[in-house]
Each structure stands twice: as C-alpha cells, then as structure tokens.
Amino acid sequence: MADHASESCGAGGCGPRGPLTLEQEQILFGHGTEYPGSSPLNHEKREGAYHCAACGALLFRSATKYESGSGWPSFWAAEPDAVATRRDSSHGMVRTEAHCAQCEGHLGHVFTDGPPPTGLRYCMNGLALDFRPDPQRATSAGGASYVDHSSGWAS
Numbered sequence: 001m002a003d004h005a006s007e008s009c010g011a012g013g014c015g016p017r018g019p020l021t022l023e024q025e026q027i028l029f030g031h032g033t034e035y036p037g038s039s040p041l042n043h044e045k046r047e048g049a050y051h052c053a054a055c056g057a058l059l060f061r062s063a064t065k066y067e068s069g070s071g072w073p074s075f076w077a078a079e080p081d082a083v084a085t086r087r088d089s090s091h092g093m094v095r096t097e098a099h100c101a102q103c104e105g106h107l108g109h110v111f112t113d114g115p116p117p118t119g120l121r122y123c124m125n126g127l128a129l130d131f132r133p134d135p136q137r138a139t140s141a142g143g144a145s146y147v148d149h150s151s152g153w154a155s
C-alpha cells in the first residue's frame with residue numbers, strides 16, 4: 001500500500017528530501033530507466049546510505065556498492081526487507097524487477113551475475129536513489145581545528 005505521507009520514516013531513513021523531478025517520477029512510478037552512465041552515483045565512493053528518492057526509506061549502504069561496469073549504480077545486497085521484487089516479463093525478457101518495499105517506487109532490476117557473497121546484482125537507477133553520505137566523524141585525537149561555536153554563552 002503506497003503511503004506518501006511526508007513524515008514517513010523507514011529503517012534509518014526519514015522522509016523524502018523534496019519533490020521529485022519529472023525524470024525521477026518517470027523512473028519511480030512510470031517504470032522508466034535512466035541512460036546508462038548518466039548517474040553521478042556511478043562514481044560515488046563515499047561511505048553513506050542510499051535512500052529511496054520517493055519516500056526516504058533506507059535501501060542500500062555503501063558497503064555493498066560495487067563497480068559492475070553496467071553504467072548503473074550496483075549493489076550486491078539490499079538492506080533487509082527494504083527492496084521487494086517481482087517478475088518482469090516486459091521488453092521480451094524475463095527479469096526481476098526491484099522496487100521500494102515501502103512506497104513501491106521502481107528502482108531497477110536484480111540479476112544473478114553479481115559478486116560474492118550473494119551473487120546478486122542490484123542494478124539501480126541513480127535517480128531513484130538519494131545518497132546521504134555519512135557525517136564526517138571527528139577524530140578523537142583531533143582538536144587542532146576545533147572551532148568553538150558556543151560564544152553566545154555569557155561566562
């Protein structure tokens with residue numbers, strides 16, 4: 001059941017960033033596919049989490065992303081219960097369609113030619129994903145570049 005409540009939070013994710021673009025709408029809810037190689041997420045190497053662009057649910061983590069060479073952001077595993085699949089026999093092929101388990105937005109397809117340990121390749125449309133990099137953690141040994149923002153306090 002699609003629920004577009006803007007406040008919805010998935011496991012670890014909280015709500016969409018903003019209105020979808022027309023291209024995102026066409027992929028997520030029109031079952032579209034972006035041009036291969038068009039997504040900046042193909043080259044995204046930072047640590048972080050990939051959320052559904054439509055509802056904000058947490059779908060993938062950077063730890064399972066890999067370079068498949070397909071031209072689409074690829075992962076070998078999804079977060080548990082975050083991505084649902086169904087049989088897709090369109091375009092004269094039988095494929096496994098992948099969609100957000102929370103809002104049913106179309107994400108891409110799942111193939112079985114991925115790397116270990118799963119052997120799966122989640123071939124995703126970058127436009128269906130909202131990458132949120134992990135916050136840069138302050139190193140415990142640091143302090144040299146520490147900036148004091150507490151100057152509003154009267155001491």
Ligand SMILES: [Zn+2]
Pocket residue numbers: 052053054055056057100101102103104105
């Ligand atoms: Zn979603």
